[in-house]
Each structure stands twice: as structure tokens, then as C-alpha cells.
Amino acid sequence: MFESWKNVPADTKTKFYESKIKRHFLVDDGRDKDFVLASAARKWKDARHTLFHEFYRWDLPLEENIQNYPKCRGIPENDWVVYVQYRRKEKTQKISQKNSQNRAKLKAPHTLGSKSLARKKHELEMRDGRTYSRGEMYAVSHKKPNGSFINEDAYNNNKKLQAAIKDSVSENEAFQKVFGKEKHGYVRSMGLGVTPSQINRSTRSTSSSAESEQIKEMQEEINALKEKNSKIDELTQAIIFLTQRDKARTKEIELLMQMQNFSGRQGLESPADGRRSSESSYRIGDNGTSGGTN
Known part of the structure; x- marks a missing residue:
């Protein structure tokens, strides 16, 4: 013994x-x-x-x-x-x-009697087919059979806890905000076999996971911005190319128009040139006859 x-x-x-x-x-x-x-x-x-x-x-x-x-x-x-x-x-x-x-x-005693919290949690999860969180188990273990809290302290604790859960990285952090640091070898609303050191590791793991997720999201945003900027650069280069091409075409058109105008001017005769041509056709030769045919 x-x-x-x-x-x-x-x-x-x-x-x-x-x-x-x-x-x-x-x-x-x-x-x-x-x-x-x-x-x-x-x-x-x-x-x-x-x-x-x-x-x-x-x-x-x-x-x-x-x-x-x-x-x-x-x-x-x-x-x-x-x-x-x-x-x-x-x-x-x-x-x-x-x-x-x-x-x-003790201001807010639990209402489970001799039944362990772990056993109650297991029964609920088997019945409902889902996992019950630490925050949910606090409410379960401090309510009467009719669904009301055992006293006002338990009700207020649960109210503070649920508000802290919404504003905290993890439920473990929320519990510490409301109830203080865990006692040696015992963790509230977790049952037997769970120690504060395990909870701290879980909290660090959760925080690390959350930080990793945030980093991943930020990296995805950066990659999206890079891709968007790349597309903007491609569009900018395309616009520059089209603008330069249009300018080149405009110059080609202007050059063609200038050449056409020049050719047109070369093909037209002045009135003086016409008269000289007519006079030469009817000029009297030395033998007294006209240059025309009979």
C-alpha cells in the first residue's frame, strides 16, 4: 500500500x-x-x-x-x-x-457529477456525429438538465468566454483570458490526460498555422499583383507597338499622296505648250505649202 x-x-x-x-x-x-x-x-x-x-x-x-x-x-x-x-x-x-x-x-461548479468530462464529450460526439470544442464543453458541463446554467457566475463566465473566443487566435488563448493560466497538470474543459504543456504546444501550433496561412494568402496576393502587372506591361507594349505602326502607316500614306500629287502635276500641259504644238502643226514650209497633208 x-x-x-x-x-x-x-x-x-x-x-x-x-x-x-x-x-x-x-x-x-x-x-x-x-x-x-x-x-x-x-x-x-x-x-x-x-x-x-x-x-x-x-x-x-x-x-x-x-x-x-x-x-x-x-x-x-x-x-x-x-x-x-x-x-x-x-x-x-x-x-x-x-x-x-x-x-x-468554487463559484461555478460543474454539473457532470461522477461522469468525467472526457466521457461526456465522447457521448455527445457519438450522438451528434460531430466534434465538440473546448468552449462548447464548458457550457455543457455547467448547465442543469433543463438547459439553464447552474448559477449566474457560470452564465457570465460562458458569456465572457464566447466573446473572447471570437477575438482570439484559439480557444486555448480565450480560456486564459477569462480564467487565467492553467493549473499544474490540469486543463479546464478538457478532461483527464490533457496537460497545460500539451495545450501550449497546440496553441503554438495553431498560431504558427494561422501565421503560415496569412503568409500564404499574402504571397498569393503578391503573385496575383505580379501577374496583373505583367499583363499591364504586355498591354502597354502592345499599345506602343500599335501606335508606332500607325505612325509608320500614316507616314507611308502621306508619302504616297505626295508622290501621287507629284505625278499628277507632271502629266498636265500648260496653255503655252498647247499653242506651240498647234502652231508647229500648221506652219508654212519653205515651198509655200502647209505642213499638213492634202
Whole structure:
């Protein structure tokens, strides 16, 4: 018997995982194993807590409480002795008292009871055939069966959360804006097996993905502008070519017209030239006869 789960040797945990889980189910030794061991730790802790409050009485002496060990639950007496001694330690009692005070201060408790958030999420996704986001699960886990929130604090938290989700890069960032940084080993509205380090990696990955998408869109816009400018350059060159060609044709037409005008002037006779030609036709020769024929 060990005082706490963290004192259980890693080999013992691995043997439990391989014999009770891996032997009967198709799982991997990464995230699945982490989830199984986290779930086992929670159930181990809750079971011991339930047994202690059911069988231990603070108004009875230690010896009598030890004699009243939960034999009917299959708990060995030696294990019960170790756990009772652990619970009676001053350090343990201070931790228990602090946890009770923290639970009393909790303004917006969840409404899932003993059902885990991961199990509830899985049930909803199987029923509706879609994925439920972290933001949606906060609302689900803080509502009554009639659909209303458990109290005003839960309602206001959800309202702030949904507004933050719209203005944030990711839901993880929105949760930190509304509720603050995640506690060690626990992430709100994600259930067992999920740690803050995993969420941070996911957030960085999401941010990097969003930045990459923005860069891709900007590059596409640049390429589109380059293509448009290329087409504009082609049109400009075409206009210049057509303009130069039209100017050349205009010069050719002007030259042809000048040549035509020049040829026309060469083909016309003046009146003086006509008279000289007529006089030479009827000039009297030396023998006294005209140059014409009879």
C-alpha cells in the first residue's frame, strides 16, 4: 500500500496498464497510456476517499478504526493501516482542509457529477456525429438538465468566454483570458490526460498555422499583383507597338499622296505648250505649202 499515487513505482503502473488495458484493448503507449494512468490515479484517489469517509470515524480511537477496516470491500488490513496513518498526518489534514476551503470558494461548479468530462464529450460526439470544442464543453458541463446554467457566475463566465473566443487566435488563448493560466497538470474543459504543456504546444501550433496561412494568402496576393502587372506591361507594349505602326502607316500614306500629287502635276500641259504644238502643226514650209497633208 502506498500513501499516494505518485509513490507507486512506474513498473507497477506499467504492469497494470499492460495486463488490464493493453491486453484487452487496442491502444498505443503514448497518449492512450497517459490517459489510462491519469484515470486510474483519479479513481484510486476517489475510491480511497470514499472508503475513508465511510469506514473511519474521528470520534473513535485509532485502534477501533483499524479494527473496523473495510474487509467487506476486499481491502487488506495492512493497506487500511497505511492509509489511515497517512490521513491522520498533520500535513495531510492541512491539505484536506485547504481543498475543502477551495471547493467552498468554487463559484461555478460543474454539473457532470461522477461522469468525467472526457466521457461526456465522447457521448455527445457519438450522438451528434460531430466534434465538440473546448468552449462548447464548458457550457455543457455547467448547465442543469433543463438547459439553464447552474448559477449566474457560470452564465457570465460562458458569456465572457464566447466573446473572447471570437477575438482570439484559439480557444486555448480565450480560456486564459477569462480564467487565467492553467493549473499544474490540469486543463479546464478538457478532461483527464490533457496537460497545460500539451495545450501550449497546440496553441503554438495553431498560431504558427494561422501565421503560415496569412503568409500564404499574402504571397498569393503578391503573385496575383505580379501577374496583373505583367499583363499591364504586355498591354502597354502592345499599345506602343500599335501606335508606332500607325505612325509608320500614316507616314507611308502621306508619302504616297505626295508622290501621287507629284505625278499628277507632271502629266498636265500648260496653255503655252498647247499653242506651240498647234502652231508647229500648221506652219508654212519653205515651198509655200502647209505642213499638213492634202
